[in-house]
Amino acid sequence: MTPDHAWHPTQELLEHSNVAVLCRKLGVDGYRELQRRSVADPDWFWTHAMRDIGVVWDVPPLRIRGEDRRIATTRWFPGGRTNLVDSCLERHISEGRGDSIAFRWETEDGTGGLLDYRQLAERCARIASGLRALHIGVGDRVGAYLPPGREAFELLFACAHMGAVLVPMFSGFGVDALAERLADARAKVLVTADATARRGVRHDMAAIARRAAAEANTVRHLVVVGRDGAESLPESPGGVRPVSGRAAPRPETVRWEELTASPPCPRVSLPAAAPFLLLHTSGTTGRPKGAVHTHGGFPVQVGSEVRYNLDVRPGDVVFWVTDPGWVMFPLVAVGSTLACASVLAYDGAIDHPEPTRLWRLLEDHAVTVFGSSPSLSRSLMGRPLPDAAAPRRVRILGSTGEPWTEDAWHWYSAEFGGKRCPVINISGGTEVGGSLLGSAPTLPQSPCSFSGPCLGVDAAIVDAAGEPAAEGEKGELVVRQSWPGMTRGLWRAPGRFAHTYFRRRPGLWSHGDLASGVGDEWFVHGRMDDVIKVAGKRLGPAEVEQAVLGHPRVVEAAAVGVPHPVKGESLWCFVVTREGPLAEAESARIRERVAAALGPAFRPSRVVAVPGLPRTRNGKVMRRLISDLISGDPPGDLSALVDARVMDAILAAVRSQPR
Known part of the structure; x- marks a missing residue:
């Protein structure tokens, strides 16, 4: 994947975005230099960021970090006392902004309020x-x-x-x-x-x-x-x-x-270390893990991302399609109120009762910052657009949850965003308390890309030996220093915390994402658990799915590795189609598309048409569950899925469709 910039920052963003203003204030030459300094001297960066974000302390911390700087045990803001309500709500009232709208809501039947x-x-x-x-x-x-x-x-x-x-x-x-x-x-x-x-x-x-x-x-x-x-x-x-x-x-x-x-x-x-949130992960790999986030670390971390990556400013209206059980809900709630912006929540299907309900929501509530998962874009791509396709007031598009495919990214940027909005891609997780990677509104963007690590995050991409991966080569995303939003541990499971994140690479946080870097841009290719190894060759599912989704009848796709006695794994593709099952000739064309895009070694062994994919309510497709299902391994907890019945439907499709 070679950077090919599809969007360039406007002069307004270069001069007036929050991160541009901060760079001028600190005498730093742009986002990339700020990121480098933020990991070289975290105490310097977070001291200035906290003031800029507006974090209020009842008792200021003795220092930014405790003396123990080991990544698993770093203490943030020792000695400090606070309550995030002061920073998010009370501060604005005392500064004369109490009449500003903090929250707006609407339900599927059209009722709502402010x-x-x-x-x-x-x-x-x-x-x-x-x-x-x-x-x-x-x-x-x-x-x-x-x-x-x-x-x-x-x-x-x-x-x-x-x-x-x-x-x-x-x-x-x-x-x-x-x-x-x-x-x-x-x-x-x-x-x-x-x-x-x-x-x-x-x-x-x-x-x-x-x-x-x-x-x-x-x-x-x-x-x-x-x-x-x-x-x-x-x-x-x-x-x-x-x-x-x-x-x-x-x-x-x-x-x-x-x-x-x-x-x-x-x-x-x-x-500062008092718990604020206990967020459980999806639990698809066993008993759900409870990530702990604090009054000190969480608002500082999400305040930075919302302010400097998503560029949320006072008076903005922020709408992220999410569920209260996903980390994005508290991230947007806390980060946006820190910025004295307004948060919109919608309870209902975004395409009901008419396909253009989403556009009406954006228009009626004057939304300026909108975020969703790539899967939402893929679900909307084939539908008729309203006459004014690009929402008029939206100036920032956000994205998280899973890797993009290029066609969906281009649709989101050009058709939905009218080519005028940056696509701020962020990637992290429940345990991260925000994001590890993010896009900057002041840097050019290639499709599906990140500008690199978020400010204050010392991330790297390493190969199997733990050495820095070569440019363009895929490796594991790791972090070398603690960051404020990092979970303070797993609830009632300190041993599991160390085993999950630090066992494989002592001294490094192993995040489990497959990533690569090309030039100054970074790309995420999916979870390490989803990596497919065919005859010793490794690839991420997103590359396969990009080729499969080019077929005109394919709406969604999931590529998984299935154990094979000779190759180690064989490649299977599961597809959701428009208008009925696939003919054998169509399946053959999909196999050839993948082979042409990635090489003959990666020609799929099977293409299976299914009614749906196992997807969590935050939009992630759980490819590992499909692989376990085909392999006969116990799939574990399915409670995070939107509809667990899809697993039975996938198994029935595999058995009924010829090889």
């Missing part, structure tokens, strides 16, 4: 007081099983206000997945909605939450948000299930309105 910073701060103080009345104190865990909307946003800041630890969970989880995470966190309270709607169909969340809370055996109060006008709260179906040989107590039900009616309570001052 909250300014003053209203949001007061409501969060009331909700925090209501949680205290339920005997929640500093450090106690509060589960959130909510659709994207007002309550998820308010609860995040309410927990921070009074020092509780928020445990967000995907709004599509079933009983077992929800109960497992509640039990792991030992959550005392679970907040849910009575129901949500997708494509006009009501989904009963409270019934699932009630059963999961009882099964977890730690939840004492179930707080229910009345969203669909139900007169009474749903009863637990089938009674309480026994747990560990004894009946679990039935959680007491409390209405959300009771929390919000409480008198405001003062916010608490907390050590």
Whole structure:
């Protein structure tokens, strides 16, 4: 992949973007020089970045980092005391911006509303007081099983206000997945909605939450948000299930309105290392891991990314298509409010009731910064566009979740963005507390590329021997120094933390992504677990899928390696098609497309048409699950998938379609 710049920064971004202003203030010659200095002297960079971002300290830290600089044990901001609510909400009120809109929301039926910073701060103080009345104190865990909307946003800041630890969970989880995470966190309270709607169909969340809370055996109060006008709260179906040989107590039900009616309570001052979030990973490789993020590190990290990469400024309206259970929800919520911007949340299908619902949302709410996953672009590419295809006010396009294919990137940049917006690609994860790699709004962009590591992130690409990978060669993405957003450990699993991230390469954070660098730009090719090795040759699935998606009838594709007695692995391609199954001649043409693009050695052994791919609610296609399914290996926890039934459909397709 050779850099071929498809977008160049405008003069406005070169002069007035947040990162350009910071570079002038610090006397630094542009983003790349700032990135180099930020890893050469992290204390210097984060000192200036914190001030620029607007982080408020009750007690300033003694230093930026503790004396132990080992990556796994670095302490950030020792001695400091803070509460991120001061930085995100109270600061703007005290500076005379309390009337600025902090949050706006809309549901699928068109209802919605606005909250300014003053209203949001007061409501969060009331909700925090209501949680205290339920005997929640500093450090106690509060589960959130909510659709994207007002309550998820308010609860995040309410927990921070009074020092509780928020445990967000995907709004599509079933009983077992929800109960497992509640039990792991030992959550005392679970907040849910009575129901949500997708494509006009009501989904009963409270019934699932009630059963999961009882099964977890730690939840004492179930707080229910009345969203669909139900007169009474749903009863637990089938009674309480026994747990560990004894009946679990039935959680007491409390209405959300009771929390919000409480008198405001003062916010608490907390050590910088006090936990703010407990975010579980998807759990597809075993028991879900709980990543811990703090009041000190998380806002500093996401504040930097949102300010310097996404270029969010006061008055911007930020809309990221995400679920409250994914790290992008708190990242956007905290990062945008630090910038005194407005966050939009939408609860519903973005193409319902009409295909152009997304465009209407962007127009009605005057969205200026929009983000999604590449899979969303691929799903929209084949649909008719509205007359004014490029949203008028959007100036920044964001992207994360999985690697791009070039055709989808070009569509997002040119057709959706009108060629005027940078595509700010960011890549990190739940445990990262933000991103390791990012695009800069002041640098030219090639399709699918990153400008390199985010500011303050000392990342590298290494080969199998741990040496720097040659230009253009794929290697593993690693990090050599701690960064503020890095998880402070895995919840109740310190040994698992060291084993997961530092066992393979001692002294380096092994992130597990396959990456390469060409010139000054970086590219991500997927997870190391997804790497396919055919006859000793290694490639990432994105390269194969790029070739497959060039076929006019293919909508989605996943390339996986399947064990082979001679080659080690053979290449199989799973495709979702338009208008019915593939004919054998079409499958043959897809094989030839891949062979022509990547070489005869990588001609797929099979092309299987399937009704869908195993995808998490954050948009990631779980290729490893397909490989395990075909190989006969246990797939592990499927609770993070949008629809686990797709696995049975894939197996049936493999068995029914000829080789």
